[in-house]
Amino acid sequence: MDRPRTPYLVERMQGFGTTIFAEMSALATATGAINLGQGFPDTDGPAELVEAAIAAIRAGDNQYPPGIGIAPLRDAVAEHQERFWGLSFDPDTEVLVTAGATEAIAATLLALLEVGDEVIVFEPYYDSYAASIALAGAQRRCVTLRPPDYSFSVDALRAAVTARTRVVLVNSPHNPTGKVLSRAELEAIAAVCVEHDLIAVTDEVYEHLVYDGCEHVPLATLAGMRDRTVTISSAGKSFSMTGWKTGWVCARPELVSAVRTVKQFLTYVHGAPFQHAAAAGLRLPDAYFEELAVEMASKRDLLAGGLADAGFVVYPQSGTYFVTVDIRPLGETDGLAFCRSLPERCGVVAVPTAVFYDDAEAGAPLVRFMFGKRREVLEEAVVRLKGLTS
Numbered sequence: 001m002d003r004p005r006t007p008y009l010v011e012r013m014q015g016f017g018t019t020i021f022a023e024m025s026a027l028a029t030a031t032g033a034i035n036l037g038q039g040f041p042d043t044d045g046p047a048e049l050v051e052a053a054i055a056a057i058r059a060g061d062n063q064y065p066p067g068i069g070i071a072p073l074r075d076a077v078a079e080h081q082e083r084f085w086g087l088s089f090d091p092d093t094e095v096l097v098t099a100g101a102t103e104a105i106a107a108t109l110l111a112l113l114e115v116g117d118e119v120i121v122f123e124p125y126y127d128s129y130a131a132s133i134a135l136a137g138a139q140r141r142c143v144t145l146r147p148p149d150y151s152f153s154v155d156a157l158r159a160a161v162t163a164r165t166r167v168v169l170v171n172s173p174h175n176p177t178g179k180v181l182s183r184a185e186l187e188a189i190a191a192v193c194v195e196h197d198l199i200a201v202t203d204e205v206y207e208h209l210v211y212d213g214c215e216h217v218p219l220a221t222l223a224g225m226r227d228r229t230v231t232i233s234s235a236g237k238s239f240s241m242t243g244w245k246t247g248w249v250c251a252r253p254e255l256v257s258a259v260r261t262v263k264q265f266l267t268y269v270h271g272a273p274f275q276h277a278a279a280a281g282l283r284l285p286d287a288y289f290e291e292l293a294v295e296m297a298s299k300r301d302l303l304a305g306g307l308a309d310a311g312f313v314v315y316p317q318s319g320t321y322f323v324t325v326d327i328r329p330l331g332e333t334d335g336l337a338f339c340r341s342l343p344e345r346c347g348v349v350a351v352p353t354a355v356f357y358d359d360a361e362a363g364a365p366l367v368r369f370m371f372g373k374r375r376e377v378l379e380e381a382v383v384r385l386k387g388l389t390s
């Protein structure tokens with residue numbers, strides 16, 4: 001896709017001008033359409049987090065916190081990793097608090113990549129990966145996840161490894177497809193990392209949004225991976241507080257130390273009150289996390305059913321709050337043009353997944369809808385989408 005040049009912007013960031021989310025959200029505002037494009041819920045998360053943030057502010061916790069994050073949050077992250085995934089991290093040397101997963105990803109890639117290094121990413125990929133890799137002066141090499149189940153070819157993964165490969169960037173549960181990588185798929189990735197002595201960076205921000213009895217397997221739990229994996233997550237999705245931007249990195253001390261060196265010059269520290277809130281969230285009982293997943297799965301069923309009734313091919317998903325469809329049964333082939341016309345045609349906004357691919361053809365007919373909204377909003381969206389074919 002030819003993009004206009006952005007004045008003043010450095011060469012390596014050309015093409016990253018305006019995200020599709022900004023364009024589609026502006027369309028939603030301009031047309032009054034239901035925004036199922038951008039990935040944020042329309043209800044607040046648990047009251048316990050709100051109270052913890054307010055209490056921290058009232059208690060005067062309003063100055064720079066420690067660079068690695070406040071001890072209660074680092075303790076809570078370590079306890080959470082142990083409670084849910086059986087992973088043990090030292091909260092003092094193996095946990096780093098960041099300004100959301102986004103900063104964790106940027107700081108990690110800037111810390112680990114030399115100019116000219118290569119990173120293997122699975123496409124479609126979350127857009128910040130490409131930008132952070134470009135900022136680092138590195139190159140991405142894509143392995144394509146293909147519908148209907150968004151699996152990948154292990155041969156393609158092996159073929160993507162070169163002498164310059166340094167990092168494999170993994171995201172499971174996966175945005176935008178909703179795919180939860182199976183243990184076997186993760187084992188294949190782990191084998192490649194071990195064989196070629198690569199570092200894995202895993203983005204697990206949707207770790208608690210997993211449905212249908214699927215299991216989330218953190219890559220760091222697999223043989224040979226504990227000390228070569230940088231595990232990244234955040235509070236945004238697990239606690240429906242995406243605007244609070246509290247994230248963290250877990251890895252062995254040398255890796256955390258490298259990431260921290262960069263992180264301190266990006267944001268220095270992350271907002272103290274929100275760190276107290278995230279700590280409270282991570283300590284919520286198991287029932288909170290189970291109920292969140294049950295509720296999201298029922299919303300998934302509602303929207304996926306509506307999309308199927310509207311005539312789309314709906315690809316199965318078992319994690320995140322995204323579902324992808326193929327628009328070809330509706331006589332459409334270009335997801336970008338389709339999404340630009342959708343608000344006008346039926347008052348709903350979605351995102352073309354082509355923007356998350358290097359192989360634009362592979363993503364052209366695919367569109368992502370977000371179902372983490374209130375039921376009544378999804379019900380109205382389903383009614384509107386039906387109007388597309390009637």
Ligand SMILES: Cc1ncc(COP(=O)(O)O)c(C=O)c1O
Nearest residue numbers: 039100101102126175205234236
């Ligand atoms: C896969 C993935 N990683 C990271 C993020 C960003 O997380 P945060 O808001 O914690 O920076 C998102 C947000 O949508 C995401 O979908």
